[in-house]
Amino acid sequence: MADLDDLYQEVILDHNKSPRNFRAMADANRKAEGYNPLCGDHVTVYLRLENGVIKDISFEGSGCAISKASASLMTAELKGKTESIAHELFDNVHKMLTGDSAGADASDKVGKLAILSGVCKFPARVKCASLAWHTVNAALAEDSRPASTE
Amino acid sequence: MKANSFTADTLRPAAFFDVARIRADFPILSQQVHGKPLVYFDNGATSQKPRVVIETLERYYAAENANIHRGVHTLSERATAAYEAAREKIRGFVNARFDKEIIFVRGTTEAINLVAQSYGRSFLRSGDEIIVSAMEHHSNIVPWQMVCEQVGARLRVIPINHDGEIVMEEYARLLNDRTKLVAVTHISNALGTVAPVKEIIAAARARGVPVLLDGAQAVPHLQIDVQDLGCDFYAFSGHKMFGPTGIGVLYGRCELLEKMPPYQGGGDMISLVTFEKTHYNVLPYKFEAGTPHIAGVIGLGAAVDYLKGLDWEQIAAHEHQLLSYATEALREFPALKIIGTAKDKAGVLSFVFDHVHAHDVGTILDQEGVAVRAGHHCAMPVMQRFGVPATTRASFAFYNTVEEIDVLVKAIQRVLKVFG
Numbered sequence: 001m002a003d004l005d006d007l008y009q010e011v012i013l014d015h016n017k018s019p020r021n022f023r024a025m026a027d028a029n030r031k032a033e034g035y036n037p038l039c040g041d042h043v044t045v046y047l048r049l050e051n052g053v054i055k056d057i058s059f060e061g062s063g064c065a066i067s068k069a070s071a072s073l074m075t076a077e078l079k080g081k082t083e084s085i086a087h088e089l090f091d092n093v094h095k096m097l098t099g100d101s102a103g104a105d106a107s108d109k110v111g112k113l114a115i116l117s118g119v120c121k122f123p124a125r126v127k128c129a130s131l132a133w134h135t136v137n138a139a140l141a142e143d144s145r146p147a148s149t150e
Numbered sequence: 151m152k153a154n155s156f157t158a159d160t161l162r163p164a165a166f167f168d169v170a171r172i173r174a175d176f177p178i179l180s181q182q183v184h185g186k187p188l189v190y191f192d193n194g195a196t197s198q199k200p201r202v203v204i205e206t207l208e209r210y211y212a213a214e215n216a217n218i219h220r221g222v223h224t225l226s227e228r229a230t231a232a233y234e235a236a237r238e239k240i241r242g243f244v245n246a247r248f249d250k251e252i253i254f255v256r257g258t259t260e261a262i263n264l265v266a267q268s269y270g271r272s273f274l275r276s277g278d279e280i281i282v283s284a285m286e287h288h289s290n291i292v293p294w295q296m297v298c299e300q301v302g303a304r305l306r307v308i309p310i311n312h313d314g315e316i317v318m319e320e321y322a323r324l325l326n327d328r329t330k331l332v333a334v335t336h337i338s339n340a341l342g343t344v345a346p347v348k349e350i351i352a353a354a355r356a357r358g359v360p361v362l363l364d365g366a367q368a369v370p371h372l373q374i375d376v377q378d379l380g381c382d383f384y385a386f387s388g389h390k391m392f393g394p395t396g397i398g399v400l401y402g403r404c405e406l407l408e409k410m411p412p413y414q415g416g417g418d419m420i421s422l423v424t425f426e427k428t429h430y431n432v433l434p435y436k437f438e439a440g441t442p443h444i445a446g447v448i449g450l451g452a453a454v455d456y457l458k459g460l461d462w463e464q465i466a467a468h469e470h471q472l473l474s475y476a477t478e479a480l481r482e483f484p485a486l487k488i489i490g491t492a493k494d495k496a497g498v499l500s501f502v503f504d505h506v507h508a509h510d511v512g513t514i515l516d517q518e519g520v521a522v523r524a525g526h527h528c529a530m531p532v533m534q535r536f537g538v539p540a541t542t543r544a545s546f547a548f549y550n551t552v553e554e555i556d557v558l559v560k561a562i563q564r565v566l567k568v569f570g
Contacts, residue, residue, distance in 0.1 A: 004513075039526065042539070
């Protein structure tokens with residue numbers, strides 16, 4: 001049975017209450033918006049990308065605790081990382097959240113983001129956790145269309 | 151937190167409503183979710199089905215299945231008779247004058263699209279205006295925006311006040327010579343507001359403007375009389391009134407339906423087809439192209455029979471009790487704000503917390519067995535009006551109980567425990 005404590009762990013509640021890097025970025029050179037059309041969650045991710053390295057990353061928006069904490073954890077994790085590491089992390093986080101058979105393996109490869117592994121037991125909430133990741137992907141790809149979880 | 155300071159008994163209505171007997175008619179309600187008894191408070195999204203509806207569907211497929219209006223064989227005649235008998239039941243249910251005013255569609259959404267595309271595209275011109283209210287479901291906004299784009303008409307919106315009530319003075323101001331259609335909800339799905347539809351219709355009819363009512367949320371709570379209301383179109387869905395999904399109804403005044411062109415072309419909606427010219431069938435078949443949802447129609451007929459067997463005065467009293475009990479109980483939470491506080495309300499309670507998003511509330515309530523809707527309720531303009539991204543909505547049906555509201559209150563206490 002899915003356990004609520006797996007979903008709402010202290011770290012997640014803390015990132016929800018005090019999200020890291022929660023601000024607009026004036027000198028961003030990449031930016032993307034993400035929507036979850038099912039629930040109206042909305043996030044904007046800002047990047048300063050220099051020579052393939054994420055020098056700075058921030059986000060704004062409104063959403064549930066899971067989407068906010070996931071975005072906050074993501075920005076903390078991606079700061080200073082290269083684009084290719086970011087893509088690799090996206091793949092592993094996605095596998096972990098969707099409970100892909102490689103999910104258990106993937107959660108070993110995502111560092112602090114493993115705290116989100118409980119989400120896969122709540123299928124209705126997977127899109128909340130993945131919204132920020134889809135959005136950062138769009139920002140890295142310089143896709144000007146809003147990212148969507150659909 | 152002390153949730154409520156009174157007991158269920160103090161609010162028990164004088165006429166005894168045997169909710170246990172009603173609940174026994176709904177097999178789904180006796181199950182457990184996450185090890186807790188199911189508390190189904192998502193009736194605004196879809197209602198549960200009484201056993202008689204489920205058995206009617208099964209019997210139809212097991213013993214009566216055939217296409218209608220076609221075969222000369224026994225089963226086809228039987229299916230046709232059952233299908234048309236259901237139309238007559240539904241005519242009686244909304245008190246339409248004629249069977250031919252009852253058009254079967256997939257649901258409220260299709261009914262509104264039918265009127266927008268058939269009536270709207272034929273009779274609206276550039277510069278004409280369509281009036282909707284600020285508390286419409288997307289299905290009573292988008293079809294009109296589409297037809298506005300097609301013909302160059304303009305959508306006007308009656309504002310709602312902070313309680314979620316239509317501002318009638320603004321409506322009077324919006325009505326003018328360019329107004330060619332008024333389309334409003336009977337009961338708001340997001341707020342529970344019962345719109346003053348009789349006044350709205352009277353003001354429009356005084357100017358000769360037809361009115362469509364979105365009755366999706368009204369049919370499970372109110373007894374509908376389209377002649378008494380005086381509306382020109384009334385759209386509703388079977389699945390929200392204890393019938394099957396995938397079937398809905400457009401009531402249309404036959405004078406209007408007669409002059410409207412078909413919405414879709416195909417079988418059953420024609421009387422003669424050649425490659426040069428096609429003659430359309432008469433009402434209601436003109437609007438029922440293709441093989442319809444025969445089982446759905448017959449199942450909806452069974453739902454109507456079921457509803458006719460209930461005491462609606464008792465149901466109204468019971469639902470009123472549920473709403474007032476729940477409203478009082480939720481007001482005990484200082485961090486909780488109820489969205490939608492109209493004087494005339496149906497059994498819908500939308501609420502928000504300052505610090506907890508509706509999704510998180512929904513997930514935690516689900517763990518306690520309580521099914522609610524969390525989100526924008528397909529009414530994003532309503533969310534924008536109240537400045538919230540989403541709400542949690544508990545919506546009641548006559549099979550719900552005050553004891554279930556106590557479970558909701560305990561589950562909300564758990565939400566606040568998790569989020570502090």
